[in-house]
Amino acid sequence: MSHLASYINKKVCVMTLDSRILVGKLESFDQLTNLVLSSAIERVIQTPESDEPSQEVPLGLYIVRGDNVSVVGLVDEELDDKIRWSDVKGAAIGTTKHI
Secondary structure, rough: HHHHHHHHOOEEEEEOOOOOOEEEEEEOOOOOOOEEEEEEEEEEEOOOOOOOEEEEEEEEEEEOOOHHHHEEEOOOHHHHHHHOOOHOOOOOOOOOOOO
């Protein structure tokens, strides 16, 4: 868990167990991996068959329960800023489960 301490005040991407993709600045976390994100957005990626653009839905200050966190990673902000997320398409990831 201590590796998350180096992510404080940095832009992170969080994938949840139900396949949501959340991006924001990591403000805080605890021993249960509950996360507090500021300036959070949810990236809703459409499938290649969809005519609708992908979206970035603003969430603001957002808490993610630790039992719903699958992956947390740092965002390469320079690269992230170059991507037109409305044009990104992708297949559904699907859910994960604890075994």
